[in-house]
Amino acid sequence: MKALFFLVLGGVAAHAELRVVTDFEGGNAEVVTLDQEAARLRIMPALHEGRGWPCWWFFRLDGTKTGQKITLEVQGQTRPFRPGTVLAASWCQPDQAVMSQDGRTWTQTAKAERTAEKVAIYQVQAEGPSVWLAWGPPFVPATAESVMAAVKRTLGDEAERFELAKTRDGRAVNGIRIGKADAPRQVWVNARQHAWEAGGAWVGRGFVEWLASAEAKDFRSRCCVHFIPIMDVDNVTLGAGGKESLPQDHNRDWSDAPYHPEVAAAQKRLLEIQATRGLDVFLDLHNPGPSDRAPFFFGPFGFERMTGVQRDNYQRWMDLAAAHLTGPLKVEPKYRYATYVKTEEERGRMSSGWARAHGGEGTISITLETAWNTPQSTAENYRVVGAQVARALEAYLKEPRR
The missing domain is CATH 3.40.630.10 (Zn peptidases)
Structure with missing residues (x-):
């Protein structure tokens, strides 16, 4: 079973907690930071030891509200996937990621903003209690x-x-x-x-x-x-x-x-x-x-x-x-x-x-x-x-x- 990442910052009402869920086929995300108040999330692809490049990511963000704007930041995995080799961040940072409101129909996000620290930033909007986000359209x-x-x-x-x-x-x-x-x-x-x-x-x-x-x-x-x-x-x-x-x-x-x-x-x-x-x-x-x-x-x-x-x-x-x-x-x-x-x-x-x-x-x-x-x-x-x-x-x- 994949990890369910659950981070809560003080002062945030329980019903508004954002939760990153990867417990499904193809799910992958390692939470780096999650600012509940700003709805700002940073992830990197989780590393599976011995199982190749950490470039694919795919998760569901629960606890969203209709019309809520979410800032998603994606950075490269910082640990080596093989001895002495860390994968370049560009492999996990498409110009356009994809999003879905139902986990079935996928649309591209707006083009990512890229920072000097090699972080890709995607702006998305939720239309209900969950939004699905992925590197590309999942096929499991x-x-x-x-x-x-x-x-x-x-x-x-x-x-x-x-x-x-x-x-x-x-x-x-x-x-x-x-x-x-x-x-x-x-x-x-x-x-x-x-x-x-x-x-x-x-x-x-x-x-x-x-x-x-x-x-x-x-x-x-x-x-x-x-x-x-x-x-x-x-x-x-x-x-x-x-x-x-x-x-x-x-x-x-x-x-x-x-x-x-x-x-x-x-x-x-x-x-x-x-x-x-x-x-x-x-x-x-x-x-x-x-x-x-x-x-x-x-x-x-x-x-x-x-x-x-x-x-x-x-x-x-x-x-x-x-x-x-x-x-x-x-x-x-x-x-x-x-x-x-x-x-x-x-x-x-x-x-x-x-x-x-x-x-x-x-x-x-x-x-x-x-x-x-x-x-x-x-x-x-x-x-x-x-x-x-x-x-x-x-x-x-x-x-x-x-």
Whole structure:
């Protein structure tokens, strides 16, 4: 159970006490100060030892009054998340945070004011006894379950839900297959290998909702998509960041002996797909850094030196993606490369590198990084991006495998 932070300053009536609550899926906040009289709260992301970056925050503020103005200050976590390394504050300070009056519908705050002490200040207004505040629109396991249940209800026998694996903490990592398992074209899509990157899961939601639409009927008749909305279920549930968790995060765990059971299970299924039908596309959904203001795809190292069918396939995907992802979050029309990963050994432990190495000549393996630090980075617009990716995929798979 997460901590319920309860701070009261003298002279404040009991019925007016502001309380920070994080006792729910994805909840995270460590209270630094709370001035009841001024309704001024400072938090930082709580540190979960060994569970990666302390950048995600999400809480409910109880005890508010209709029309009450709240000042929220967010600072970086001051303790190291690994020996000798404190995470830069910019990772937990979006230009616009999000707020909700009901915990379901999210709107962006006004742009944060930033101080010389590296504190981001958000001004919000409550419209009732509680207000929900978060780094970005939350997408927790319960959200994933409701999305997959709705897709299954819509598609009936055209979709099959499955449990990929149980996590090390015993939680289910669930997925959904859309289309016939033995379809001639095969696609694997997963999100949230880094738990804090909630935008990737919203993109995934838009993706599968398009696949369940009437527009995608022909696509479903010839293609099979295997979709995992949340890979790092444990850290998403806890509200931990996940990235650079110990001994390694999910996207550095694609070795011959994975630490995470869900990674091992994904590898097993992907090898079966490749052996029986051939894997056409592996797509990993992420969010990038705070300074990235447009979505982009990480492509394969050595792309510029590629020749023949492989290069043609990667270039055709990039061209189609650029033609379809036209806004409100417009994709960059050229691949980027994860040059910050310095060794071949580590590149091989990334999911995209593993899928590329274990796929066939006709497999493309790509990572979509959808910008989170823009006024357009909303739940609704993430879903638009997901639908646009799905339409690009439909166009890509209309040509026979090469």
